[in-house]
Amino acid sequence: MGFLLLAATVLGLASNSVNPRGVAVVGNYPRIEYGPDSAVVPPSAEPGDPPFITLKQAYGKYHDPGTIFLDTRDPDDYRAGHIKGAVNLPFDWFDDFWPDVEPLLDGDDEIVVYCSGAECETSLYEGRYLQELGYRRVFIFYGGLSDWVNRGFPADSM
Amino acid sequence: MISKILTNEGVGWLVRVSLGILFIWASADKIFHPGAFAKIVNNYQILPGELVNIAAIILPWLELLCGLSLITGVFVRPSAAWLGLLLVVFTLAVSINLGRGININCGCFSTSSHARTLGVSLLLQDFGMLLLAAHVYYYNNRFLSIRRFFGAR
Numbered sequence: 001m002g003f004l005l006l007a008a009t010v011l012g013l014a015s016n017s018v019n020p021r022g023v024a025v026v027g028n029y030p031r032i033e034y035g036p037d038s039a040v041v042p043p044s045a046e047p048g049d050p051p052f053i054t055l056k057q058a059y060g061k062y063h064d065p066g067t068i069f070l071d072t073r074d075p076d077d078y079r080a081g082h083i084k085g086a087v088n089l090p091f092d093w094f095d096d097f098w099p100d101v102e103p104l105l106d107g108d109d110e111i112v113v114y115c116s117g118a119e120c121e122t123s124l125y126e127g128r129y130l131q132e133l134g135y136r137r138v139f140i141f142y143g144g145l146s147d148w149v150n151r152g153f154p155a156d157s158m
Numbered sequence: 159m160i161s162k163i164l165t166n167e168g169v170g171w172l173v174r175v176s177l178g179i180l181f182i183w184a185s186a187d188k189i190f191h192p193g194a195f196a197k198i199v200n201n202y203q204i205l206p207g208e209l210v211n212i213a214a215i216i217l218p219w220l221e222l223l224c225g226l227s228l229i230t231g232v233f234v235r236p237s238a239a240w241l242g243l244l245l246v247v248f249t250l251a252v253s254i255n256l257g258r259g260i261n262i263n264c265g266c267f268s269t270s271s272h273a274r275t276l277g278v279s280l281l282l283q284d285f286g287m288l289l290l291a292a293h294v295y296y297y298n299n300r301f302l303s304i305r306r307f308f309g310a311r
Contacts, residue, residue, distance in 0.1 A: 003238075026211060027200070027210040060255075
């Protein structure tokens with residue numbers, strides 16, 4: 001058994017060193033703490049609201065190809081920085097942006113809405129509205145961009 | 159009847175070679191895309207961040223070598239033992255993340271973002287493959303192996 005492990009180690013390191021897509025041997029990844037997570041339920045939450053998810057849950061869904069992240073903040077804020085891959089659907093300009101965003105949403109997909117963090121509520125309002133429009137798999141990541149960026153998770157700017 | 163099937167050399171060969179092919183197939187994409195596979199390993203949130211890349215570098219090669227060994231019929235038992243061990247680890251990792259409610263790509267046969275995600279069917283698949291590995295280990299099938307071809311017993 002030892003021989004196979006040794007051979008795999010040698011071949012793996014050799015192929016990684018010549019592979020243009022190779023990675024550093026020692027990784028550097030942010031860790032998710034499994035203790036108390038981000039505060040997720042705002043005082044203004046009401047029965048029937050879409051489920052509120054934690055940072056841990058949001059990060060899990062982030063890697064699910066069947067999930068789309070919607071940034072509910074204003075376009076200027078979105079341009080300054082957003083969760084990588086998220087689509088901008090500003091709550092205040094919902095009707096203007098909706099025609100471009102609607103084709104991206106499949107009824108079976110999970111939708112995660114977020115805004116800046118605990119100081120904003122547009123994710124809550126937009127989550128409710130999407131639910132009213134008939135989307136049944138909406139989740140509110142109330143920790144928002146601030147929690148996301150604090151943990152060093154993938155973010156992007158334009 | 160069942161014991162006859164289990165001990166049949168042809169069946170043993172089929173199980174051994176099928177498992178080998180499955181693991182060679184599983185290794186190929188990961189070997190070419192170590193970065194993408196490392197990201198998937200990290201998503202499981204089980205290994206410390208420092209060990210994620212080295213695991214992503216070695217693991218696919220271990221799968222490939224064990225797969226080739228099974229097909230050629232050399233190092234059959236050590237390879238089956240490794241694959242069995244890997245399958246137990248995979249099953250535990252999937253179970254832990256299902257328990258956490260985290261939905262990530264499994265990284266089983268592809269590093270694509272559209273690959274399969276975790277679920278109970280994946281656990282059943284791993285368990286089925288674990289049975290195949292146990293069969294190969296227990297019966298140590300050498301039918302149509304390189305060793306036999308060269309006259310070794």
